Amino acid sequence: MRWGVITFPGSCDDQDVVDALKLDLKQSVEQLWHKDELRGEFDCLVLPGGFSYGDYLRCGAMARFSPIMSGVVEHARRGGLVLGICNGFQILCEVGLLPGALVRNVGLQFICQPVYLRVEENDSPFTANLKKGQLLKIPIKHGEGCYFADADTLERLHKNRQILLYYVDAKGKATAAANPNGSLENIAGVCNEERNVFGLMPHPEDACNKLLGSDDGAKLFLSIAAAVVEGTKRHG
Amino acid sequence: MAEAGHKKFTQPAVTPELVASHGLNAEEYGKILEFLGREPNYTELGVFSVMWSEHCSYKSSRVYLKNLPTEGPYVLQGPGENAGVVDIGDGLAVAFKMESHNHPSFIEPYQGAATGVGGILRDIFTMGARPIASLNSLRFGAIDHPRTRYLVAGVVAGIGGYGNCIGVPTVGGECYFDACYNANILVNAFTLGLVDKNRIFTGLAQGIGNPVMYVGSKTGRDGIHGATMASESFSEEKEQRRPTVQVGDPFTEKLLLEACLELFQHDYIIGIQDMGAAGLTSSSTEMAGRGGCGIELDLSKVPMRETGMTPYEILLSESQERMLLVAKQGCEGAIKRIFDKWDLDAVVIGRVTDDQQIRTLWDGEEVACMPIRALTKEAPAYHRPTARPAYQDQVQQLDLANIPEPKDFGAVLKQLLASPNLASKEWIYRQYDQFVRTNTIIAAGADAAVIRIKGTEKGLALVADGNSRYCYLDPYVGGALAVAEAARNLACVGARPVGLTDCLNFGSPENPEVMWQFAEVIHGMRDACLALHIPVVSGNVSFYNETDGVPIHPTPTIGMVGLLEKVERVVTPWFKTAGDIVALLGRTREELGGSEYLKTIHGLTRGTPPWIDLKLELAVQTCCIEAIEQGLLQSAHDVADGGLAVALAECCIGGPDKPIGARVETHEMIRADALLFSESQSRILVSVKENNLERLQELAEQHHVPLLALGTVGGGRLAFQPLLQLPVEELRGIWSNGLTAQLE
Numbered sequence: 001m002r003w004g005v006i007t008f009p010g011s012c013d014d015q016d017v018v019d020a021l022k023l024d025l026k027q028s029v030e031q032l033w034h035k036d037e038l039r040g041e042f043d044c045l046v047l048p049g050g051f052s053y054g055d056y057l058r059c060g061a062m063a064r065f066s067p068i069m070s071g072v073v074e075h076a077r078r079g080g081l082v083l084g085i086c087n088g089f090q091i092l093c094e095v096g097l098l099p100g101a102l103v104r105n106v107g108l109q110f111i112c113q114p115v116y117l118r119v120e121e122n123d124s125p126f127t128a129n130l131k132k133g134q135l136l137k138i139p140i141k142h143g144e145g146c147y148f149a150d151a152d153t154l155e156r157l158h159k160n161r162q163i164l165l166y167y168v169d170a171k172g173k174a175t176a177a178a179n180p181n182g183s184l185e186n187i188a189g190v191c192n193e194e195r196n197v198f199g200l201m202p203h204p205e206d207a208c209n210k211l212l213g214s215d216d217g218a219k220l221f222l223s224i225a226a227a228v229v230e231g232t233k234r235h236g
Numbered sequence: 237m238a239e240a241g242h243k244k245f246t247q248p249a250v251t252p253e254l255v256a257s258h259g260l261n262a263e264e265y266g267k268i269l270e271f272l273g274r275e276p277n278y279t280e281l282g283v284f285s286v287m288w289s290e291h292c293s294y295k296s297s298r299v300y301l302k303n304l305p306t307e308g309p310y311v312l313q314g315p316g317e318n319a320g321v322v323d324i325g326d327g328l329a330v331a332f333k334m335e336s337h338n339h340p341s342f343i344e345p346y347q348g349a350a351t352g353v354g355g356i357l358r359d360i361f362t363m364g365a366r367p368i369a370s371l372n373s374l375r376f377g378a379i380d381h382p383r384t385r386y387l388v389a390g391v392v393a394g395i396g397g398y399g400n401c402i403g404v405p406t407v408g409g410e411c412y413f414d415a416c417y418n419a420n421i422l423v424n425a426f427t428l429g430l431v432d433k434n435r436i437f438t439g440l441a442q443g444i445g446n447p448v449m450y451v452g453s454k455t456g457r458d459g460i461h462g463a464t465m466a467s468e469s470f471s472e473e474k475e476q477r478r479p480t481v482q483v484g485d486p487f488t489e490k491l492l493l494e495a496c497l498e499l500f501q502h503d504y505i506i507g508i509q510d511m512g513a514a515g516l517t518s519s520s521t522e523m524a525g526r527g528g529c530g531i532e533l534d535l536s537k538v539p540m541r542e543t544g545m546t547p548y549e550i551l552l553s554e555s556q557e558r559m560l561l562v563a564k565q566g567c568e569g570a571i572k573r574i575f576d577k578w579d580l581d582a583v584v585i586g587r588v589t590d591d592q593q594i595r596t597l598w599d600g601e602e603v604a605c606m607p608i609r610a611l612t613k614e615a616p617a618y619h620r621p622t623a624r625p626a627y628q629d630q631v632q633q634l635d636l637a638n639i640p641e642p643k644d645f646g647a648v649l650k651q652l653l654a655s656p657n658l659a660s661k662e663w664i665y666r667q668y669d670q671f672v673r674t675n676t677i678i679a680a681g682a683d684a685a686v687i688r689i690k691g692t693e694k695g696l697a698l699v700a701d702g703n704s705r706y707c708y709l710d711p712y713v714g715g716a717l718a719v720a721e722a723a724r725n726l727a728c729v730g731a732r733p734v735g736l737t738d739c740l741n742f743g744s745p746e747n748p749e750v751m752w753q754f755a756e757v758i759h760g761m762r763d764a765c766l767a768l769h770i771p772v773v774s775g776n777v778s779f780y781n782e783t784d785g786v787p788i789h790p791t792p793t794i795g796m797v798g799l800l801e802k803v804e805r806v807v808t809p810w811f812k813t814a815g816d817i818v819a820l821l822g823r824t825r826e827e828l829g830g831s832e833y834l835k836t837i838h839g840l841t842r843g844t845p846p847w848i849d850l851k852l853e854l855a856v857q858t859c860c861i862e863a864i865e866q867g868l869l870q871s872a873h874d875v876a877d878g879g880l881a882v883a884l885a886e887c888c889i890g891g892p893d894k895p896i897g898a899r900v901e902t903h904e905m906i907r908a909d910a911l912l913f914s915e916s917q918s919r920i921l922v923s924v925k926e927n928n929l930e931r932l933q934e935l936a937e938q939h940h941v942p943l944l945a946l947g948t949v950g951g952g953r954l955a956f957q958p959l960l961q962l963p964v965e966e967l968r969g970i971w972s973n974g975l976t977a978q979l980e
Contacts, residue, residue: 009487009490009491009578009579010401010487010490010491011403012400012401012402012403012490012669012672013403013672015673016672016673016674019674019690020674023690035577049672050403051400051401051486051487051490053487054401054485054486054487054488054490055401055487056487109393109666109667110393110396110397110400110667110668110669111666111667112400112665112666112667112668112669112670112671113666114892139671141400141669141670141671141672143400203671205674206671206672206674208674209674211677211688211803211804212671212674212675212676212677213677213892
């Protein structure tokens, strides 16, 4: 399969996603520059973490206007996979590919720490390899990761089972203490109704090697890779 | 357009008052007259003022700094460049440096700390190195001082705000509180970068006629005379200095970083330097000084973000995120294309000349012309008078007979673990991205941070360390202990030191007692560096850390880098498995002088700091490193502030997993409080699987290092028989919340 990782001005984790995919997971990756039009065929596009345009305006509000974004939207409309991590999640919300918004952490501080995530749904390409209720240990690092959606949106998220990951404690409970940033209902990651666009605040690329403390992040990337191979077999 | 905003510049007359307001004394002004053979004009006066400031010229410290050992088999670049560089094998080298941003951080904590991080990052990537890890060493006033909370919150947010945004992990550091910093906090920032050893760039101007290019942010009026401000003591009016603090833009720095690293892949340039303190002035003169040439700058070509700026302001602005480079002729267009891609200015503003002068033009007219040597190597250097402080003998007096031994040692341990200097610093470091670049194997909170080097089996250990209480009580010993402890921290993770950088924070050099402290600290550092074979490759001096004539304690901060040949063998400080044997390398003596115990429990900063035998120190460190390399150790932790009891508690509760207890027993013939809390040097607390104990004993014997088995790991309590016994969960709670409770 072919991964494309987009670099916006101010992206910080772009190289980390590339390294995790290439070095740890032996995937084929192309790096894409935000000023270019999206050319070529990709199975999954990754919008990485960082501070696009410095995030001096609302996070992701500028990056959504980068030239490459129209191609990303088009790719998603055609059913291509899109993964937004942290700032990438924020950009996907700003451009309207994902519902809701990410606002300032409830404690007002930037937080960097490993968290536990519980897999809620596994009928998406992003979680298909995982079990429902499975726990993943992956770091978060953000100042504006508090997920918010209005009541109607939240209802739709539940109805369509679009919430894929929750922040939980080591026992798997979505307690208030396990919610690092004040996210609505401990939501850590959501997909769109079509289930081909997924955004999450934790950084799976930081957890793809046991030396770094966890390789649970690799499970998400490998799930995507497996789903693409499966899809190719089915359609091919 | 800025060009349209040029105004005709008339130089104000140079009067004795103007000279004095530039911080130049009569003798220095006389030297300027000699160098020029005439009176300087206003612009030249400004340039001399910043270049001869303590901050830029090191005029009080140079004569001492040259005594530090700077050479070693792996040193590729010693002091004098933007950063030191050390060879680590595999064709790779590391560039690192530490720098202070003390004065600005006190005046405006967020921006002061943020631009401190920005400045040190540029010092690293200007060498051609990609920054891969940062540390910081922070000193604040007493935790209950009314300004401390505001300063801590601002400084930490500023470091995070800049470092997180640029994508360089802050992997560790240290933070201490003491009333001596109430009005002079210290913010020392360290960054390390990785570079291909054959592609190191330096701040060099050469090749007559080569174009001089300005790249990065536009120039504004911020930070004018920042270097001069950093070369003065604070007094009541320090609030008015706020406008001299620069404002950071980490996003632009991120673009500048990526653009420069892209540039370094080509052979387009001769040299490059960050415009840091004293901005365009220092970068251009220092580059020309190193190349033995001259430089001509047309200041009207400098990209400006404000209208009506004068040549004086342009030369002295400390606007951030700017670099000066000397291009190879004909490469200007290619260079410009790279910076265009990143939406940054890249403009030719001058050329290299052969007359060893810096000549600056404004709309074609010369506005300043001075010999380079007068601004660089022939800047004033002083042998300032030194005097041992009158109080020195008195503060060293400590009669333990007058110190009552506590009745409840458990209560004392809890009080120590809750104290701001020993409590967990998680409140601070969780505001920093510690993981970006995906190399972080041990993050903040251990003896040293450890990062891997992708594509190799190697790892790097990094530490920032210093103990100013020791230095206050005996600056010579304190200087030696600072170096020794930093190296010991590296040994605890299994790394061998490859080099050090320092930030030397002191009061006014014009005070002979401060100058004596400085001389003594340097002497102590030198002896420890020689004994432990560690070269000093870069550093920075920050004088004038005093307010209303009261200096801070002498505070040398040591940043040290160690190499692990096989990073997978790394060891953490925390106990792992029930049944492992707890053992101590080194010996505990009755040394309570200068201890955290004496300060926190008895309110005393007195006595002489612990004694050190540098030969034994090296033996202990070598023994620990070899034990780790042979896979003998489960954990290793330096016994430092708070002594053996605190070190044991940290081994039980400091790790990321559930706390684990330990039961130990020892009978040294010393006071019980000294046994628990003495800060005797050259000690490392280890745990080892029972079947490896014998091999460890043999290794210790080989190195003539005392090894004492103390007890075993396991259970839910830390028991130090017969003195104390406490549940580790309770200790974890006290230690975790100690700082947070005081800051929130």
